[in-house]
Amino acid sequence: MNIRSIVNKDNINLLNCESEPIHIPGCIQEHGFLLGLAHDSLLIKYCSENVPAFTGFTHLQLLGKPLQLLCSAEQEDMLRAFLAAASFDQRQPFVFTINDVKYNTKPHISNNTIILEFEPFPDGTLDMPNLYKQTQQFVSYLNDAQDLKQLCQSIASETRSITGYDRVMIYRFDKNYNGEVIAEAKRDDLLPLLGHNYPHTDIPAQARALYLTNMLRMIVDVDYQPVPLYTIADEQQEKHLDLSLSILRSVSPIHIEYLKNMGVRATLTISLIQDNKLWGLISCHHYSPKNIPHYTRLSALLQGYFFTSQIRVRQAADEYNYAQLIEHNIQPVLELMSGDNFIEQHFENPLLREAIRASGFVIVLNEVVYRNGNVPPDEQLFPLLQWLKQYSTSGHYSTDHLVEVYAPATDMSDTVAGLIYHTLDSENKNCVIWLRPEMEKSINWAGNPSKAIVMDAAGARLSPRKSFELWKEVVKCYSEEWVTPELTVAARLANSLQKQAHLADIRREEKRYKELAAKLEAANAELENFNWISAHDLKEPLRKIQLFASRTFYSEVSLDIYKDSLVKIQLAASKIQLLLDSMLSFATMSKTNEEFEKINLNNTLTQVIGKYRKEINAKEAVITSDALPSLDVLPFQAEQLFSNLISNSLKFSKDDTPLKLAIRYHRSPQYHIITFKDNGIGFQNKYADIIFKIFQSLNKNGPQSNIGIGLAICKKIMDNHNGTITAEGEEGLGAMFSVSFPT
Known part of the structure; x- marks a missing residue:
């Protein structure tokens, strides 16, 4: 049978201790022994080298053998029942008797291995703590404590009373895991450490992770000799044994040297966890070797649970009181x-x-x-x-x-x-x-944090700092x-x-709308003034023409001729009136006080198409469009531009062919260009410039309302935008109008 040691021999020093695999050291402290059992058979897979001192058997004699070699069948059955219990708590002890010696055995499972840690009772007894008295005492602390800091001091004092350690500290982490001693109970002859700070490097990340996994850690004597663990060499056997939950786990030699430099010989550490994060520690120091019974440890651990339950409550109360003060101030x-x-x-x-x-x-x-x-x-x-x-x-x-x-x-x-x-x-x-x-x-550090690593006197190796005297940093x-x-x-x-x-x-928008309304009102007033002038300077002579025309009925000319003349005179008068109205509309394009505004032209197009929905449906027209940009334009004029161009395509569509109007967009270095291309009656391209002149219409036989003003207004709008409008046409095939807004 090939037996091998699983001691982790990776070369760890102060320059790479952040990556030290402290959960798999492959060795334990010497005040107890460890067995690792196969989960199903309870055959011994792992054994510590110091087993002869406790059992009389060597590890060579035990490895691969059944557990009954050390205990009775009755005890083995009791262990199986203990492990199989639905309420099995890996933190609970199981009392084992070997050679008439009772051991606290802490069973827990690591992967598929049942780990049994055997510790002789330090005082030879199994005294249960007085939990009622301990709980009553804690309730008393709750009632007396004015704040979290005072409660910390009470917990430190009670923990020292329970455990008997020379010094007990409540150690709180900041957001960077630097620690501060916020409460302390100690022997009178010891120098105080209250208020001292310790850099985050003193407790590296993997150590903090272990504190989250196992809330209690104990070192009985820093001068212990690490005891190797052995196993049978087997390809299926794990190379390392995870001892994260082990109380006997051997600790980092770097940490041992750190404690020795402080003068500490034994420690007990209890994790304080809040929101699944390490809030702090209850750290107990003794200046000579010290071991405490299992239930005394649990009593100390209970103090940690008591205190942890109050952290959120006390912090929330402090925050609530301060929040109430702020609330009062901001009302x-x-x-x-x-x-x-x-x-x-x-x-x-x-x-x-x-x-x-x-x-x-x-x-x-x-x-x-x-x-x-x-x-x-x-x-x-x-x-x-x-x-x-x-x-x-x-x-x-x-x-x-x-x-x-x-x-x-x-x-x-x-x-x-x-x-x-x-x-x-x-x-x-x-x-x-x-x-x-x-x-x-000022931060009171326990030693200079920048000298957490120092060279020894011989200059041969690096070691943790040796001075923990007060060092102030600003x-x-x-x-x-x-x-x-x-x-x-x-x-x-x-x-x-x-x-x-x-x-x-919103108020600025309201102001702007009011200004626009005022401008509109002024424009309406101007329009009314134009109408008044038109009525008195032009429409009155037209009425007189109509009156004289009516008298022609009494001449010798035939009645049909007179009637035909009258109809033509009346049509001419109506045409003049339409021209006057169109001139007025054109004039407003030159006197706009509208402000430029960045608008989405897609919205403008949608509004215009909605306005002509009836005509579009009547023509069975199909209008397609690219996505249009958002541009700085005069909003009303942009809408009128789109309206005139779409109206133009509808007006000059073919009677026997559904209208197709394609609106396209592209950008050149100088312009945003939008084109309106239809399949209407079109025009001869030689008239491409004439159609933008006022009162120039190529379709003289079209409706009377077609007087040649719409495209002239479009040109005026583009002039107002420092842009251009051009046209291309082919008679019988359609027309394309391009408007170009400068970039």
Whole structure:
């Protein structure tokens, strides 16, 4: 039988310890022994080398053998029942008796291996903790604690009372996993570590991951000699055994050296987990070797569960109280926002920034910048605004360390070290920002964090730092951290300001519409004036002509001739009146006060087609169109342009052929070009220029209303747009009109 060690011999040092496989060390601590059993047969697959000291058998004698070699059949059956129980909890102990010695055995499953860790009772007893008393004591702490920090101190003191360790600390992580001691209970002769900070490198990522998997870890004596694990060499056998849930698991030699440098001989560590993340640790230190019974460990672990259950409650209570205070502060601002023109009239209200303890506040609305409080100058603010527009793809962003992502912030930390940003529209043109300046602070590190790795005296190897004395660091370019209630209220204020911005836009639109209405009213007044002039200067002579024509009935000319003359005179008079009306329409094209506006020409086309739906259906016309652009145009004139061109195609379509009108778009470097091509009666191409002149119609036999004004108006519209209109025709085959708007 080929027996091999599974000790992980990867060369780990301080330069690559972040990748150290600490969950598969292949060895254990020496105060107990370990067996790994096949899941079905309970044959021994793994065995620790120190098994003779506890059982009298060597690992060579046990590997591949049944468990009954060490225990009775009755105990094996009890173990099978324990493992098969539906409520099997891998953290519960199973009491084993070997050679009349009782062991706490912590069974758990790793892949397909049942791992049994055997630990002799440290004090020879199996005393259950007084859970009622412990729970009662914790409830007392809850009632007495004014805040989370005070509760932490009570938990530290109670944990020390339960376990007897020389020092118990509550250790809290920040967002970067740097840790701070926020509560401490210790022997009176020990120097305090309360308030000391430890860099994230002291607990690397894979160690934090193990704390999430196994909430309790214990080192009985840092001077222990790691005990190798052995297995039978087999191709199907796992190369490594995952000991993530093992209490006996041997720890990293780098961590052992770290503890020795601190003067610590034994530790107990309990994870504090919140929202599936490592919130902190209960860290117990002893300055001599120390082992505690299984149920004492569980009592300490229970303290961790008690405390973890209160983290969210206490934090939520603190946030709620602060949120209520902010809510009270912003009520006057929200009341002001119910009125008109809030941004223009009240942007300097100090509550806009003071409500969330900001020092500066900026609103950008329609390219106007409104400042409130301590705000950087334009040469710093405008590049920052442009950067935020590009960087904050979600429309909002907050930080307490701007220089980390925006290098120019180094030069404006007196006004902007941290900020909250919200956009007020989908195009990021309008926005609101709250600013906080740099807040220099001292961090009390347990030793210089930049010297976490040092060279030994001989210069032969790297080792963890040996000094844990207080080392102060002054941190710059950080603002005070934004807390959840402040971020929530900032978002709420941004939403209210967004509504105010939209209301301001609506008011501007209303103003514009009123101006347009006034222009229309003025145009109508001018039109009425034209009508009055036409009525008195032209229509009156026409009525006299009609009167004289009527007297011809009394002459010697035949009655039929007189009637025919009268009809022609009346038609001529009607024609003159139509010309006058057309002249008036043409004149308005030259005197427009309409403003250019960017509009979607697809919408304009849809409106015009809707207006001529009846005629289109009557002609059985088919109109197709490319997607048209959005252009800066005079909206009414653009609609009239499309209307005249479509009307022209309908008017000059063939009687016996359904009209087909194709509207196409393409762009040249200088122009947006839209063409209207139909299959109507067409015209001779030599008249392509004449048809745009006023009162020039090629179809003299057409309807009386066809006086040659529509295309002249189209040309005037394109002149107003600094564009052109051209025509191409072929008699009997159709015509094409091209309008070109400059790019």
